[in-house]
Amino acid sequence: MVEETAFYATTADGIEDVAAVDLQKLGAQVEAWKTGRVYFRAPFPFFYRANSLARSIHRIVILLKRAKAMSLDEIYETARSLELSFIRPEQAFAVRPRRLGQHPFTSQEIGRVVGQAVIDASLQAFGQRLRVNLDDPDVALNAELLDDDLLLGIDTTGDVALSKRGYRAYQHPATLNPAVASGLIDLSGWDPSCSLLDPMCGSGTILIEAALKGWNVPPGRWRTAFAFQRLAFFDGRLWEQAKEEADAQVSQRPLQLLGIDRGLKHVKGARMNAEQAGVGEAIHIRQGDCTKDPLPSVEIVITNPPYGVRVGKRRLMAKLYGDFLDNLRRWAKKATKVLFITGEYRAFAEVLAARDLPLLHERGIVLGDLPTRLFVFHVG
Secondary structure (H helix, E strand, O other): OOOEEEEEEEOOOOOHHHHHHHHHHOOOEEEEEEOOEEEEEEEOOHHHHHHHHOOOOOEEEEEEEEEEOOOHHHHHHHHHOOOOOOOOOOOEEEEEEEEEOOOOOOHHHHHHHHHHHHHHHHHHHHOOOOEEOOOOOOEEEEEEEEOOEEEEEEEOOOOOOOOOOOOOOOOOOOOOOHHHHHHHHHHHOOOOOOEEEEOOOOOOHHHHHHHHHHOOOOOOOOOOOOHHHHOOOOOHHHHHHHHHHHHHOOOOOOOEEEEEEOOHHHHHHHHHHHHHOOOHHHEEEEEOOOOOOOOOOOOEEEEOOOOOOOHHHHHHHHHHHHHHHHHHHHHOOOOEEEEEEEOOHHHHHHHHHHOOOOEEEEEEEEEOOEEEEEEEEEEO
16 A cells, blocks of 8 residues: 555545544645545554544545446446455445435446445455455445545445444434534634523533543544454554543643533433433533523533424524523623524524624534524524
């Protein structure tokens, strides 16, 4: 492998710039980002460090080929040219296809064509067919066609994304993606000296991610397996070294992380999650109603509030959001930066405008398949 290797990382649509900074801080040379992907170069062993420490990333992929493709024949020819040093003849592989844009074929057809190309290449390279195992492959080959941009790469993370931290003991029905939560914290400008409130904290994800960041706890600490451990070039010594270096950075310090939720069940669940993550001492969560109870005066508020999925529920959201803002303005004793992410962004935009609170920043973020918008503004 060359000293500098091409990679790409996947993340949520809308926080690519945050993910790029995340990777740069770990030592990557970021080249571009688009559509939930960040393209970068780094020394080959970088994937050990990135899988352990990247906070706003879903997957780290070694980019084997990138080419223009408009047909299945072009996809086959690109895949057929892959050099197969990343897999041993006795190992099994699977293709994980994805397609974005308008094409006269499906993602499944892309997977079939790339799989056949790899098998044909293996017959020439090894004199035998590589085995296919879709459920538990030794090597997962990403095949992504983004309009006419074909990406072929090795997934070093695995089918379970890095955003699935592994510390969750309580499942909230509308949990925020931890990678997005970490991205919101970065966008807020929060550092361990700042006070932070999540007034509708649910299962505590935003507060837990802030605590992990504030204490330099590796977000991959709870993960027991990564895809790279089954690859032909896996180096156990380098992996152990990466983990030791990450653990050596952990440093507990006093943090001002406050959470409120109206549901006692969620309060108890958020505390359970914080304890499971080892940051229970850093976070203070209480039951309360952020629309009418006294609120602490803090420097930063970040929250992912409820948003309705039925028309009747949606009408209630504007009142919830308005009552919360009015109460926050009542108790804010200094300029407080607020980050508010919601799927009911039209309702919230109207609520915000009615209170003459000018926006500092706004952007769209896709949570799963749900389009949301982030609003950043000052209160107080």
